[in-house]
Amino acid sequence: MLSSVIDCVSVPALYIVPTPIGNLQDITYRALSVLRQVDCVAAEDTRRTHILLNFFSIRVSLCVLNQHNEFKKIPILISKLQAGLSVALVSDAGTPLINDPGYLLVKSCQKARIRIIPLPGPCAAITALCGSGLPTHRFCFEGFLPHKRNLRIGRLQVLLEESRTLIFYDVKHRIIETLQDIASVFGLERYVVLARELTKVWESIDGAPIGQLLSWVQEDNSRIQGEIVLVVAGHSLKRKKLSPKVFSVMKLLASELSVKRAATLVGYIYGVRKNVLYKKYLREKSNKIKDQSHLIDDMV
Known part of the structure; x- marks a missing residue:
């Protein structure tokens, strides 16, 4: 059931608060309510967070929590929460x-059994995915690809046959190399969407087969300015046509064995899915019976 009441900070807890990725109007009423009432805000960069808090006239104690100091800061924050x-x-x-x-x-x-309250809100990956025009029912978020080319190529090779839509973050000084590597590993026809400066004035979402997209961004450096999200079409599992030779073997064996057994043996020998053989055989047999039925009707 939806509630029309804005949740307030009524219990000691760690609140996970999403903030705008560009447009400050994207912050939620609930996020503002929490930020105004907590005792402390743990920020990745207090300078960036100060801008946000000042815009909404929020005065609250700030501390830095990032990848460089988290092992030192976490015990302090845990103590505050436990207090x-x-x-x-x-x-x-x-x-x-x-x-x-x-x-x-x-x-x-x-581990300390401290309550955690996550709030919903802005996320660049989801925003780009929703505007990409690519399938959204199954997707895989990969974050940033490795900086070193050999590691980046290796990671892309692992993802080569991933059928889910792929989402990557990237930066302007490395995006050309990333696109080139995607083209090299995935092929020039793989569809890629480049979303940049999402929710900001210069927002753009452009997609094309990677070969075309690469040429397009190389024509104008402004097309890769700002923060970038790449949304890549998943690998398409194209069905191979069943070889007439393979199917002739299937029919031959089916005349001596059960259809199921024949499909199993032929599938094992030729590396074809037995269900494909089984269904095709029954379909052709059914069509043949229908044709014979029509022929008899015509004769009568």
């Missing part, structure tokens, strides 16, 4: 933990 204080976790932009710090803090809170 009955409330803490809000925010990243520079978007939903904390999604390619941002926070996982270790959340894990530590779970």
Whole structure:
């Protein structure tokens, strides 16, 4: 049941608070309510968070929590929470933990049996996926690909036959190399969407087969400015046509064995799915019976 009441900070807890990825109007009323009432905000970069808080006239104690100091800061935050204080976790932009710090803090809170309250909100990966025009029912978020080319190529090779829509983050000084590597591993025809500056003034979402997209971005450097999300079509499992030779063997064996047994043997020998052989044989047999039936009707 939906509630029309804005949740307030009524219990000591770690609140995971998403913040806008660009447009400040994307922050929720609930996020603002929590940020105004917690005892402390743990931010990835207090300078970035100050801008947000000042815009909404929020005054609250800030501390830094990032990948460089989390092992030192987590025990301090756990102590605050155990003492009955409330803490809000925010990243520079978007939903904390999604390619941002926070996982270790959340894990530590779970071990200490401290309540964790995650809020829904902005996320660049989901925003790009929804506007990409690619399948959204199954997808795989990969974050940033490795910086070193050999590791990046290796990761892409692992994902070569991934059928789910793929989502990557990237930056302007490396995007050309990334697109080139995707083209090299996935082929020039794989469809890729480049979404940049989402929710901001210069937002753009452009898609094309990777070969065309690569040429397009190389024509104008402004097309890769800002923060970038790549949404890549999943691998298409194209069905191979059944060889007439294979099917003739299937019919030959089916005349001596059960159809199921024949399909199993032929599938094993030729590397073809037995269900494909089985269904095709029954379909052709059914069509043959129908043809014979029509012939008899015509003769009568």
